[in-house]
Amino acid sequence: MQALVIAAHGSHLNPDASTPTYAHADTIRETGAFDEVREAFWKEEPHFREVIRTLESDEVFVVPLFISEGYFTEQVIPRELRLDDWDPDKWESDGTSASQVTLEATDVGKTIHYCGPVGTHDAMTDVIVQRAESVTEDPDVGEGVGLAVVGHGTERNENSAKAIEYHTERIRERGRFDETKAVFMDEEPEVDDVTDFFESEDIVVVPLFIADGYHTQEDIPEDMGLTEDYRLGWDVPAEVDGHRIWYAGAVGTEGLMADVLLERAADAGAKLGDAIDRVRHRTSTASGADGDAERHSQAGD
Amino acid sequence: MDDSSTSATQRLLATLTAAADDEHPSSVTFDGLQATRNETGQFSLTIDHADIHQPDLERSALESLLDGEEIGGVAAYVTNWHYWQETVGGEGTARRAFLRWCERAPLVEGTRDESADGDTDTGIGIGTGTGTDIGAVPDRYAALQDGIDREWGQLCITTRFADVDHPDGERVYDLWHVDDAETDIADLTVYDDPREAREIATYDEDGRYRPLKTAPTLETGWAFTGLSGEELVDAVGFFYPATIANWHREREGNLDVDHWTETADRQSGIYEVVSELPREAVDWMAEACCVDSQCLRRREWQYEDGDELDANGGDGPFPCREPCSLVVAAARKWAIAESESERTYELELTPTERNQLEELIDAVADGRTDEIREADVNDGANRYRARYLRAKRFSDEGTLEMREHSESESESESASGGESESKSD
Ligand code: SF4
Numbered sequence: 036m037q038a039l040v041i042a043a044h045g046s047h048l049n050p051d052a053s054t055p056t057y058a059h060a061d062t063i064r065e066t067g068a069f070d071e072v073r074e075a076f077w078k079e080e081p082h083f084r085e086v087i088r089t090l091e092s093d094e095v096f097v098v099p100l101f102i103s104e105g106y107f108t109e110q111v112i113p114r115e116l117r118l119d120d121w122d123p124d125k126w127e128s129d130g131t132s133a134s135q136v137t138l139e140a141t142d143v144g145k146t147i148h149y150c151g152p153v154g155t156h157d158a159m160t161d162v163i164v165q166r167a168e169s170v171t172e173d174p175d176v177g178e179g180v181g182l183a184v185v186g187h188g189t190e191r192n193e194n195s196a197k198a199i200e201y202h203t204e205r206i207r208e209r210g211r212f213d214e215t216k217a218v219f220m221d222e223e224p225e226v227d228d229v230t231d232f233f234e235s236e237d238i239v240v241v242p243l244f245i246a247d248g249y250h251t252q253e254d255i256p257e258d259m260g261l262t263e264d265y266r267l268g269w270d271v272p273a274e275v276d277g278h279r280i281w282y283a284g285a286v287g288t289e290g291l292m293a294d295v296l297l298e299r300a301a302d303a304g305a306k307l308g309d310a311i312d313r314v315r316h317r318t319s320t321a322s323g324a325d326g327d328a329e330r331h332s333q334a335g336d
Numbered sequence: 337m338d339d340s341s342t343s344a345t346q347r348l349l350a351t352l353t354a355a356a357d358d359e360h361p362s363s364v365t366f367d368g369l370q371a372t373r374n375e376t377g378q379f380s381l382t383i384d385h386a387d388i389h390q391p392d393l394e395r396s397a398l399e400s401l402l403d404g405e406e407i408g409g410v411a412a413y414v415t416n417w418h419y420w421q422e423t424v425g426g427e428g429t430a431r432r433a434f435l436r437w438c439e440r441a442p443l444v445e446g447t448r449d450e451s452a453d454g455d456t457d458t459g460i461g462i463g464t465g466t467g468t469d470i471g472a473v474p475d476r477y478a479a480l481q482d483g484i485d486r487e488w489g490q491l492c493i494t495t496r497f498a499d500v501d502h503p504d505g506e507r508v509y510d511l512w513h514v515d516d517a518e519t520d521i522a523d524l525t526v527y528d529d530p531r532e533a534r535e536i537a538t539y540d541e542d543g544r545y546r547p548l549k550t551a552p553t554l555e556t557g558w559a560f561t562g563l564s565g566e567e568l569v570d571a572v573g574f575f576y577p578a579t580i581a582n583w584h585r586e587r588e589g590n591l592d593v594d595h596w597t598e599t600a601d602r603q604s605g606i607y608e609v610v611s612e613l614p615r616e617a618v619d620w621m622a623e624a625c626c627v628d629s630q631c632l633r634r635r636e637w638q639y640e641d642g643d644e645l646d647a648n649g650g651d652g653p654f655p656c657r658e659p660c661s662l663v664v665a666a667a668r669k670w671a672i673a674e675s676e677s678e679r680t681y682e683l684e685l686t687p688t689e690r691n692q693l694e695e696l697i698d699a700v701a702d703g704r705t706d707e708i709r710e711a712d713v714n715d716g717a718n719r720y721r722a723r724y725l726r727a728k729r730f731s732d733e734g735t736l737e738m739r740e741h742s743e744s745e746s747e748s749e750s751a752s753g754g755e756s757e758s759k760s761d
Binding site for chain 1: 429531538545547577581585602605657658661662
């Protein structure tokens with residue numbers, strides 16, 4: 036038997052923080068690819084600490100629903116799961132290249148494939164593009180349009196900026212958007228001045244965050260000048276300094292995220308049959324993202 | 337009996353004969369039923385409780401016995417075997433133990449299905465019965481006709497036959513709030529997908545977020561009916577995550593409790609500070625957060641091994657094996673607050689006002705503020721009473737007017753009275 040554990044942050048205060056986690060877990064449950072699928076959290080229940088013991092499967096794939104490698108993926112999750120032999124070096128990562136490492140959870144004696152976070156997987160690039168399609172309601176969005184990918188920045192963790200830049204570069208290479216740039220909340224180039232960095236009249240802004248919350252729903256919209264007060268909401272698109280800003284909510288709420296979770300598990304050796312294709316089909320917009328072909332060629336990497 | 341009973345009989349016969357060869361006899365032993373096949377191909381059937389001891393049977397004779405055609409009640413043992421061994425399975429799992437508990441079946445099954453793997457565990461080490469077990473299969477079947485109720489925190493679980501008129505041994509499970517026991521099912525919202533439990537468990541009766549799943553604030557008004565065993569375990573897992581797994585470990589004698597000091601020492605980042613929480617504060621914290629009025633898990637963690645906390649841990653069925661994330665997050669607040677030194681303040685209050693402060697703290701601590709009626713000015717935590725006190729005693733800056741005893745004054749006090757120093761130990 037094989038199980039998937041989606042390890043997310045959760046919240047003591049905000050009931051919506053776990054909503055995307057549940058939604059992606061349900062998408063994967065419906066494929067039947069895993070005998071068991073569990074959501075696990077740092078701030079909700081089941082806690083990381085107690086999730087593995089709720090499983091009957093001997094082989095468990097743990098995928099962190101986090102944007103970047105750092106404190107949570109390197110310290111908190113492995114420690115709380117009791118992966119005693121864990122060492123961040125085992126990922127042999129340059130900050131965005133962690134794939135997986137096989138360990139044992141010492142309280143239950145099960146094999147744990149501890150995967151890199153969703154945020155740094157190549158498939159995440161497609162999710163960002165799809166987010167741009169959803170917010171513009173244009174499956175071919177790109178020509179004449181600039182794309183800004185927003186991240187936290189290095190304040191707490193330098194890998195968080197690396198993840199943003201990694202995907203930005205990959206999208207830029209595809210040449211789909213006229214301009215593609217990374218912007219940050221706490222470092223240059225700052226999201227506040229997003230219109231200064233783009234020539235294109237239309238700018239799609241996609242925050243690389245797992246769940247909607249304070250940053251994506253209050254901070255960023257106000258900082259960009261989409262609205263005076265987040266409680267009043269904002270238009271999509273909104274006019275700012277002669278540009279039209281198409282602001283999407285957190286990328287992590289996009290249905291296609293379930294695909295990234297599956298890809299992570301597949302890279303770690305999970306046997307998924309055609310589940311990846313089915314999830315992509317279900318969660319992709321009608322005309323299909325142009326990244327599809329590319330992704331499939333990499334699926335076995 | 338009916339078709340499914342026949343099929344249970346056929347399954348049992350198949351199990352008996354599949355693993356047997358001339359050298360290896362085989363047997364099925366389960367919940368008081370014992371059927372064997374010896375080297376010569378002869379069968380025997382023993383059910384002590386029903387006083388059945390039938391050696392040297394031909395296959396056809398055994399078959400009709402198992403079908404219950406000769407002696408009433410035998411078929412129940414056969415369908416019972418089928419339900420547990422073939423439908424539920426999962427020997428040794430928490431899921432199976434929980435489903436056994438739900439119908440008050442003894443957890444020590446005394447089974448050794450030697451015809452199967454031969455190495456399946458006999459259940460040694462599984463906790464002893466609770467004294468309310470219904471050991472004999474016919475007694476349990478009689479109870480299942482009406483449904484067997486059990487309580488798990490605020491959940492009520494009923495185990496019953498899927499088909500009451502023609503019981504074939506298959507069970508189904510209903511799940512609802514204990515406070516809805518008397519409510520007509522027509523007045524409840526009925527669900528059948530265990531995942532719906534997540535939504536129900538997210539908000540309390542007043543629509544407030546429940547960050548602690550085992551808080552006794554589960555809302556009423558819903559029911560899950562006709563769940564399979566697996567679905568029941570999933571639903572309970574969404575309401576009270578990991579409680580079944582830890583309950584099972586406790587019964588098996590291997591609950592891995594992490595006491596306060598272990599959990600605190602493990603923390604990092606902004607929570608590293610919690611290990612500085614004083615010993616006595618951990619007691620106050622457990623009393624604040626972990627008693628049954630706040631959380632239905634039974635707190636098994638202590639300050640450290642051999643150093644128990646005073647607060648009542650509660651007496652629910654499922655244990656709490658380490659301080660939860662909510663308690664750790666609150667501990668951070670208290671650890672920082674407790675690092676301040678105490679001072680002496682002087683303020684003017686009438687005796688009534690002093691009592692009122694206590695009433696205010698009690699009302700908030702007991703979550704009673706919503707119940708205090710608008711015009712009930714006899715209650716110190718009444719809104720008008722609180723506003724009056726604020727109008728009278730708060731300064732223009734919105735703070736309680738008081739004087740702090742100066743440092744030098746208290747220093748000289750403690751310098752003269754050496755005894756008071758022991759307070760800070
Ligand atoms: S630590 Fe206390 S509040 Fe938290 S789950 Fe355990 S008993 Fe409940």
